[in-house]
Amino acid sequence: MTKSSDGKIATVGAVWVHETDNVATALRNLQVGETIEVASLPPVCLRENIPFGHKLAMVSIEAGGAVIKYGSTIGVAIRPIKPGEHVHVHNVRSARLGAGA
Amino acid sequence: MRAENTVTDLVWRGYHRTNGSVGLRNTVLALSIMDNANPVVTKVAHLVPGVKAIRTWYGRGHLGEDFEIRKRTLVGLGANPNVAGVLVVGLESKHTEEIADGISAMGQRVFSLSVQDVGGLLKAAYQGALIVAQMVEDASGLQPEAVPLSRLVVGVECGGSDTTSGLVSNPVIGRVIDWLVDRGASGILSESPEFIGAEDFLINRAETPDVGQEIRRVVERIETYVKNMGGDHYDANPGPDNVRGGLTTLEEKSLGAIQKGGSGPIRGVLSYAERPSGSGLFVMDTPSPAVESMTGLAAAGAHLILFSTGKGNVIGNPVSPVIKVCANPETVIAMPEHIDVDLSDVLRGEVGLEVGVERVKQALLRVSRGRWTRCEVFADEEIAISRFGFSL
Numbered sequence: 001m002t003k004s005s006d007g008k009i010a011t012v013g014a015v016w017v018h019e020t021d022n023v024a025t026a027l028r029n030l031q032v033g034e035t036i037e038v039a040s041l042p043p044v045c046l047r048e049n050i051p052f053g054h055k056l057a058m059v060s061i062e063a064g065g066a067v068i069k070y071g072s073t074i075g076v077a078i079r080p081i082k083p084g085e086h087v088h089v090h091n092v093r094s095a096r097l098g099a100g101a
Numbered sequence: 102m103r104a105e106n107t108v109t110d111l112v113w114r115g116y117h118r119t120n121g122s123v124g125l126r127n128t129v130l131a132l133s134i135m136d137n138a139n140p141v142v143t144k145v146a147h148l149v150p151g152v153k154a155i156r157t158w159y160g161r162g163h164l165g166e167d168f169e170i171r172k173r174t175l176v177g178l179g180a181n182p183n184v185a186g187v188l189v190v191g192l193e194s195k196h197t198e199e200i201a202d203g204i205s206a207m208g209q210r211v212f213s214l215s216v217q218d219v220g221g222l223l224k225a226a227y228q229g230a231l232i233v234a235q236m237v238e239d240a241s242g243l244q245p246e247a248v249p250l251s252r253l254v255v256g257v258e259c260g261g262s263d264t265t266s267g268l269v270s271n272p273v274i275g276r277v278i279d280w281l282v283d284r285g286a287s288g289i290l291s292e293s294p295e296f297i298g299a300e301d302f303l304i305n306r307a308e309t310p311d312v313g314q315e316i317r318r319v320v321e322r323i324e325t326y327v328k329n330m331g332g333d334h335y336d337a338n339p340g341p342d343n344v345r346g347g348l349t350t351l352e353e354k355s356l357g358a359i360q361k362g363g364s365g366p367i368r369g370v371l372s373y374a375e376r377p378s379g380s381g382l383f384v385m386d387t388p389s390p391a392v393e394s395m396t397g398l399a400a401a402g403a404h405l406i407l408f409s410t411g412k413g414n415v416i417g418n419p420v421s422p423v424i425k426v427c428a429n430p431e432t433v434i435a436m437p438e439h440i441d442v443d444l445s446d447v448l449r450g451e452v453g454l455e456v457g458v459e460r461v462k463q464a465l466l467r468v469s470r471g472r473w474t475r476c477e478v479f480a481d482e483e484i485a486i487s488r489f490g491f492s493l
Contacts, residue, residue, distance in 0.1 A: 015268060025264050025347065027448065052431070053264040053347035053411075067349075070267070074298070074353035087349070094350040096298050097327055097334050 014038055014056060018071035023055040023087050025069075030056070036084075044083040055087040067092050111284065113469030115182075115248035120208025122182035123248050125404040125469050126422065128153050129236045130184055131229060134175050134191045134200050135160025138216055141190045144226035151237035152188075153419050155484055161192075162492035174374040174486045176203035177400030179211060181420045185243065186210040186236035188229050194218050210236065245471065251285030253469065254377065256398030256406040256421065257361040258291065260391035262339075263346020263411030267357015269428035269448045270409035273457040277407065278363035278382065280462065287377045289401060290362035291385040291394045293319050294338060298352025299359045303384065308366045315370040319386045338389055342412045346429070361409060373487050374400035392416055392485040395423065405468060407461065415439045416483055417476025424464055424474050428457075439475050441468075 014024040016038035024038050030050040037043040041058050050056045055069070061081040066073040075092040085091070115123035131142040131154045139156040146154035155178065163171055179187040179200070187204055191197030194215040201213035212232045219225045257274055259266055278288040296303055300320045307313035327334050339348045348354045368381040374397045377383045385401065387394040391414055395406055399420040406423045408414075413432045417423035427433050428444035437443075442464045447457040468474055476482060 017268070025268065027450075051347070053429070055264075055347060055349065069353060070356040072299070072352070072356050074356065075350040088347070089344055089349055092349050094298075094334075094352060096324065096350075096352055 012036070012038055014050075016041065016058065017069060020068055020071050022057060022059050022061055022068045024058050026050040026052055026054055026056060028052055047082060047084040048086050050086055057081045057083050057085050057087050059083055061087075066095070111250050112247040113250065113253065113466065114245035114471055115252065115469075116185065116243050116245050118182060118185075118208070119210075122208075122402075123252050124182035124184065125253075126183040126420075127185045127240050127243055127245075128183055128420065129233055129240050130155055130179060130187045130420075131233055132175065132179055132187055132189050132200075133157055134189060134197060137161070137192045138190045138225075140222055141214070141216060141225045141229060142188075144222070145188070145190075145229040145233060148226065148230035149233050149237055151241070152233040155419055157484055157486060159486070159488055159492060160196075163488070164490060164493055167488050167490050167492075170373050171486050171488070172200065172203065173372075174396060174400040175200045176207065177374045177376070177402065178396070178420055178484070179204035180207035180209045181399055181402055183404060183420055184209065185240035186233075187212070188233050188236070189213040190216070190225065190229060192216050212236075249285070250281060251380065253281060253286040253405075254289070254401070254403050255281055255286060255465075256289045256291065256395065256401075256403035257408075258391055258395055258398065258406050258423070259295075259358055259361060259409045260414030260416070261410045261412040262343055262348060262354060262358065263429060264348060264357070265346075265428040265448050266409045266411040267354070267360060269444050269454070269457065270411070270426045271357055271359075271361040273428075273444060273447070273454060273461055274361040274407045274409055274426060275363040276454070276458045277461045277465065278361070279365055280458075282363065282365050282380070282382050285380045287380050288363065288382045289371065289377060289385050289398055289403060290359065290382065291387040291398055292358065292389040293384070293386045294323050294389045295351070295355045295358040296320050296384075297324060297355050298350070299355040303359060303362070303367060306365070306367045308368050308381075312367055312369055316367070316384065319370060319384075346412045361407070371401060373397040376401050388487055390485070392418075392483045393487055395421065396484050396486055405465070407465070410440075413439065415476070415479075415481050417474065417481050419482040419484065422468055422474045423476045424461070424468055425476070426461055438479075439481070441474050
């Protein structure tokens, strides 16, 4: 978690909520080519712009693989997702309610 | 954190009712129980500005569960401790009297009028105005007194959520709920569709196995309903604004949403508009949209509602004051007039989560001692009573 001991969220451009998460959330509009580093994970170079509040992949996620945030499955990748890619409704579906947008 | 544990800090200002309840507001309602009577309460409020008119839609021909939900909700709204007295208005006398009798049975001061018996809308408005004028005058003479936090019933709600809701606003509200429950207050977490994908965290907190099974049953019923509808649930929940705000799936939204219910044991599962049986945290089975969910919370007797928003949702409730909490730095600039507590500096990492928690506690204490919320200032208040089936 990129929260320091005083409860502040680190100003690293993105927040990684749980140590098992494979995505992080942008805390500002992030630009393609920026390097994002959170906690102990290897830094990732952004392959596209990530809007404020949206998610980026911190590691590779294979098609059919779980997308993990808050330490829990928030959906399933519908195609392979590379580190630094935008993770959203175009490449993730609900694991619970099936077909999506 | 400032010293906050002195006795004087831990009280609010409440209006003692003859039935033993304590209200945090002192509102007189003109309550229309069916859509065809709405013009009456509108006119009553024009004649007596000190009354609050509640208009409701539908109300005729309801069957089974819809009939019961509607009756429980209308009675519950009228009997909310924040209400000093009620005028119930309907088209005909039978259902009007049923609602008025239900409110009266809860010890609330209530009068009723039916448009057909009185002889039309104008006469109903005139007679209604005379009735509420007396109640408004009487209510104005009541003085609020110090009340311990243990008497509070607080609902939690989110609307126009985005990823900032789950990262900051909901965890902050959840810590405030834990703080209130530790002091003997009651909390209600509603919006059961937004348990989907996060229900195991709630079930693990159930006080008894029966409560856990009830939470599971509520979630399965909704999930089955959605699957049986077929097609595409996207655009319904998460909605287009949630998706623009970065929320990808209902599971992601749920995992953020349940955090506003804190971390304590869950004592029971309430039906829509059902009153909690005591102190502690309860969950209520309600649809997710804010007006509909908050109507259930207010009818269950909530004194006030803590409401997190990300992309911005301006609506409140006419019976329970709604405190809007927002951590999205864009929203607090775009619509500052609708935000009661700005947590954008917590999101930016400039201050810790505990600073945000303290800020919401202080806002809650101010509002419970009489200060108005932005929803009250603008009268951004609506009612929507859940309705699931066809009206006959």
